[in-house]
Amino acid sequence: MGQYIADGIILGATLSLGAIGLTLTFKILRFANFAHGELLTFGAYFALTLSTVLAVGAPLGTLSFGWGFILVILLAAVLTAVLAIVVDWLVYRILRRSDIVATIVIASFGASLMLRNIVVFIWGPQPEYYFHSIAIAKQILPGVRVTADEIFVVVLAAVLMVALHLFLTRTRAGKAMRAVSDNALLAQVTGINVQNIIRLMWVVGGTLAAIGGVFYGITVQVGPNMGFNLILPMFAAAILGGIGSVYGAVLGGMVIGLAESVSVFWIDPAYKPAVAFLLMFVMLLVYPGGLLGERA
Amino acid sequence: MSADGKVALTVDQVVAGYVPGVDILRGIDLQVAPREIVTVLGPNGAGKSTLIKVIAGLLRVRSGGVRLFGEDISHLPAHRMMARGVGYVPQTQNVFPKLTVEENLEMGAYVRRSELRKGLHQAYELFPDLARMRRQAAGRLSGGQRQMVAIARALMLQPRLMLLDEPSAGLSPLLVNHVFDKVREVRDIGVTILIVEQNAKAALAISDRGYVLSEGQDRISGPAQELLENPEVGELYLGARKGLA
Numbered sequence: 099m100g101q102y103i104a105d106g107i108i109l110g111a112t113l114s115l116g117a118i119g120l121t122l123t124f125k126i127l128r129f130a131n132f133a134h135g136e137l138l139t140f141g142a143y144f145a146l147t148l149s150t151v152l153a154v155g156a157p158l159g160t161l162s163f164g165w166g167f168i169l170v171i172l173l174a175a176v177l178t179a180v181l182a183i184v185v186d187w188l189v190y191r192i193l194r195r196s197d198i199v200a201t202i203v204i205a206s207f208g209a210s211l212m213l214r215n216i217v218v219f220i221w222g223p224q225p226e227y228y229f230h231s232i233a234i235a236k237q238i239l240p241g242v243r244v245t246a247d248e249i250f251v252v253v254l255a256a257v258l259m260v261a262l263h264l265f266l267t268r269t270r271a272g273k274a275m276r277a278v279s280d281n282a283l284l285a286q287v288t289g290i291n292v293q294n295i296i297r298l299m300w301v302v303g304g305t306l307a308a309i310g311g312v313f314y315g316i317t318v319q320v321g322p323n324m325g326f327n328l329i330l331p332m333f334a335a336a337i338l339g340g341i342g343s344v345y346g347a348v349l350g351g352m353v354i355g356l357a358e359s360v361s362v363f364w365i366d367p368a369y370k371p372a373v374a375f376l377l378m379f380v381m382l383l384v385y386p387g388g389l390l391g392e393r394a
Numbered sequence: 395m396s397a398d399g400k401v402a403l404t405v406d407q408v409v410a411g412y413v414p415g416v417d418i419l420r421g422i423d424l425q426v427a428p429r430e431i432v433t434v435l436g437p438n439g440a441g442k443s444t445l446i447k448v449i450a451g452l453l454r455v456r457s458g459g460v461r462l463f464g465e466d467i468s469h470l471p472a473h474r475m476m477a478r479g480v481g482y483v484p485q486t487q488n489v490f491p492k493l494t495v496e497e498n499l500e501m502g503a504y505v506r507r508s509e510l511r512k513g514l515h516q517a518y519e520l521f522p523d524l525a526r527m528r529r530q531a532a533g534r535l536s537g538g539q540r541q542m543v544a545i546a547r548a549l550m551l552q553p554r555l556m557l558l559d560e561p562s563a564g565l566s567p568l569l570v571n572h573v574f575d576k577v578r579e580v581r582d583i584g585v586t587i588l589i590v591e592q593n594a595k596a597a598l599a600i601s602d603r604g605y606v607l608s609e610g611q612d613r614i615s616g617p618a619q620e621l622l623e624n625p626e627v628g629e630l631y632l633g634a635r636k637g638l639a
Contacts, residue, residue, distance in 0.1 A: 270507065273493065277501050280490040287450060289476035289505035
């Protein structure tokens with residue numbers, strides 16, 4: 099059981115980081131971005147290419163990678179943020195003028211398909227791994243074995259969430275971003291340049307998605323369909339936490355990660371994805387606002 | 395126009411609307427002198443909110459012009475208005491509910507951070523209640539308190555002109571008077587004020603002058619006291635409420 103909980107937290111780290119961008123997009127641009135998963139995929143692949151180009155240095159302690167890999171993650175995040183802004187500029191920006199809400203959601207489906215095929219075109223359909231050494235899992239608690247890489251993932255995820263919290267509550271740009279997500283029209287008359295905040299939102303969402311993607315690459319594997327496979331649990335996480343709430347997305351990601359992982363205790367692992375949907379379904383049925391969502 | 399030199403706000407033959415081909419405002423003329431409180435009255439659909447949106451830069455002028463202290467502002471977008479000295483308090487949803495009171499005020503000084511300290515100091519002096527509630531989420535406040543936050547936010551950059559869209563909407567009579575008292579205090583620190591209201595009595599009581607809109611045009615204008623006593627105003631505007639008055 100303890101092992102499943104540990105695995106759930108590790109999966110939850112990826113889901114939480116992905117769900118944050120999803121919930122921000124939903125709150126600020128008011129659409130469900132189905133292409134968000136591809137930002138995780140691209141982040142993971144950017145890191146893959148960068149780690150072969152840049153010297154990542156000798157492995158640190160029992161980690162599978164050296165200091166250079168931190169730089170690789172950062173650069174992959176920057177590239178993914180740029181990609182997110184470019185996709186917004188090419189696709190969503192134009193469709194925001196449309197009055198039909200469904201247009202932009204369907205467009206995001208299209209963007210998702212296109213991006214996924216670009217990944218296959220550039221990197222091929224085969225799964226990839228960052229490191230070819232075998233990470234050794236150590237016992238940290240009775241019956242719980244984790245690798246140093248997995249600890250790295252969870253710690254870095256926690257650091258990023260604290261950083262995001264400080265950004266949103268202590269910086270001028272972060273407060274402006276919350277203001278826009280609260281009331282875009284009022285933000286505009288207050289003098290906030292909403293277009294700049296939208297770009298900033300893509301930077302934040304893209305960065306966290308990229309890092310989530312790399313985490314998944316470290317702990318599972320890198321593949322063209324990884325983002326597509328993660329998008330629905332990420333939606334489930336965002337809805338469970340209360341769509342629009344950043345803290346809800348973090349919490350929802352952890353709950354979905356844990357539930358999927360722990361469910362293996364009782365049911366066949368093949369049904370794991372169904373657990374996320376069951377939770378989302380029950381939540382929408384009994385408490386549609388989500389755990390940390392707005393009260394009506 | 396050189397005569398504009400002594401006028402804070404000039405609305406000159408403004409025509410505007412939302413749907414192409416349908417004009418809500420059909421040639422409105424209006425002037426506000428510095429440090430004046432002017433109220434625009436009118437029944438629903440007369441174009442009061444449209445007028446304030448045009449001045450705030452949220453709606454394009456189709457023809458005519460809007461000038462602030464002689465400077466043409468008709469084609470400035472809304473997010474530039476704050477920096478030009480126009481503070482706008484919308485009728486509804488005029489606070490950021492998830493932000494704290496102080497963060498709401500901070501957003502008011504977003505375009506000029508150097509003014510933040512001064513603005514906060516002034517806001518808390520004018521609205522001592524807000525100082526106590528500075529760390530509370532604005533969405534948790536009562537309607538009257540929220541209206542105070544909205545006014546204080548619009549005041550952060552020491553605007554030359556403040557636009558208030560129905561500040562009494564949804565408030566109890568006691569709170570209405572309190573809000574209007576505060577509006578007068580805001581004028582007393584040197585801000586010119588334009589109010590759009592349905593609550594004629596309370597608004598005119600603190601105003602210097604008033605205008606009555608009807609069907610997108612300014613029909614009657616004059617000193618506030620005169621308007622209150624004008625039977626035609628009663629007919630045009632208070633007509634529907636004759637029984638209640």
